[in-house]
Amino acid sequence: MIKKQRITLWEIKHSPNKETAYLIFKLNETFEFKEGQFLMIEKEINGKKIKRAYSIANTFLDSVKTWEIHFFVKRTSEEWLSHFLTQKIGFWDFVDISWPYGSATNDFQIDNYLLISIGSWCACTIPIYQKIVFEEMKYNKICTLFGEKTFEYIVQKNKDTFAKEVKNAKNMFFLSREKTLENQPTKSGILEIEKWHISDGLSRAMNFLDTSQVKVFVCGKPEMVDQVSKTLIENYLIDKQNIKFEKY
Numbered sequence: 338m339i340k341k342q343r344i345t346l347w348e349i350k351h352s353p354n355k356e357t358a359y360l361i362f363k364l365n366e367t368f369e370f371k372e373g374q375f376l377m378i379e380k381e382i383n384g385k386k387i388k389r390a391y392s393i394a395n396t397f398l399d400s401v402k403t404w405e406i407h408f409f410v411k412r413t414s415e416e417w418l419s420h421f422l423t424q425k426i427g428f429w430d431f432v433d434i435s436w437p438y439g440s441a442t443n444d445f446q447i448d449n450y451l452l453i454s455i456g457s458w459c460a461c462t463i464p465i466y467q468k469i470v471f472e473e474m475k476y477n478k479i480c481t482l483f484g485e486k487t488f489e490y491i492v493q494k495n496k497d498t499f500a501k502e503v504k505n506a507k508n509m510f511f512l513s514r515e516k517t518l519e520n521q522p523t524k525s526g527i528l529e530i531e532k533w534h535i536s537d538g539l540s541r542a543m544n545f546l547d548t549s550q551v552k553v554f555v556c557g558k559p560e561m562v563d564q565v566s567k568t569l570i571e572n573y574l575i576d577k578q579n580i581k582f583e584k585y
């Protein structure tokens with residue numbers, strides 16, 4: 338049975354260019370989900386009911402403790418849901434959610450991880466990273482690769498999560514169109530900045546992990562997910578079964 342509830346906006350933080358938003362909604366009731374899953378957000382916009390999928394960006398444990406549900410949304414339309422959620426929504430505005438969907442969740446037995454995402458798809462990898470590194474603390478090595486055009490599109494929460502200095506973790510940001518390519522000091526640590534694209538970081542990630550026994554989560558546009566998966570299988574001998582993805 339599909340479950341539904343109406344939730345209200347509690348906090349919103351934008352990227353410097355306001356194209357991406359990190360949204361925190363208060364829940365009326367908590368519900369079970371796995372990190373990496375998504376739900377449907379529904380809202381009436383211009384007299385039309387619009388329903389779209391969004392990945393849940395906080396961990397289950399966090400949602401139970403805070404009664405919150407978090408999302409990263411990037412504006413991709415001039416008038417529909419991503420426009421509303423990034424440009425128009427205000428404090429205490431509501432949306433309807435139904436949940437949860439998706440199978441890009443962590444149910445492997447291996448403890449080396451590679452998490453790859455671009456843009457607002459970080460909503461998939463951030464809760465998985467937080468659960469593994471800060472809640473369960475059961476891993477051998479973990480590497481994350483995140484790609485965006487420039488810093489202007491990135492919300493602070495994303496930088497803070499991956500800048501935290503953590504034992505046996507390597508996190509890299511790939512900014513394909515950024516002029517400033519120096520590593521960035523943040524409140525929680527140094528953020529490692531790279532030029533070009535995520536695919537250029539795969540060899541460095543695999544050198545760091547130093548094994549083909551790796552669980553991979555890759556979230557992004559279909560062509561990126563397919564290309565990255567193919568490279569990992571063919572060049573780094575990663576078992577296809579160990580690659581989970583969300584693409585749209």
Ligand SMILES: Cc1cc2nc3c(=O)[nH]c(=O)nc-3n(C[C@H](O)[C@H](O)[C@H](O)COP(=O)(O)OP(=O)(O)OC[C@H]3O[C@@H](n4cnc5c(N)ncnc54)[C@H](O)[C@@H]3O)c2cc1C
Pocket residue numbers: 375387389390391392393408409410411412413414416417418419420439457458460461583584585
């Ligand atoms: C499983 C799943 C999880 C998702 N999780 C998120 C998420 O966490 N955050 C998020 O921002 N979006 C996510 N999306 C995309 C989201 O569901 C909407 O499609 C998106 O926000 C656009 O909705 P819209 O109503 O504004 O515009 P629409 O009318 O749906 O689309 C407007 C235009 O933008 C294009 N478009 C849609 N999505 C994207 C995109 N991501 N990148 C580039 N172009 C796009 C469409 O092809 C169309 O041309 C997810 C989609 C799926 C299927």
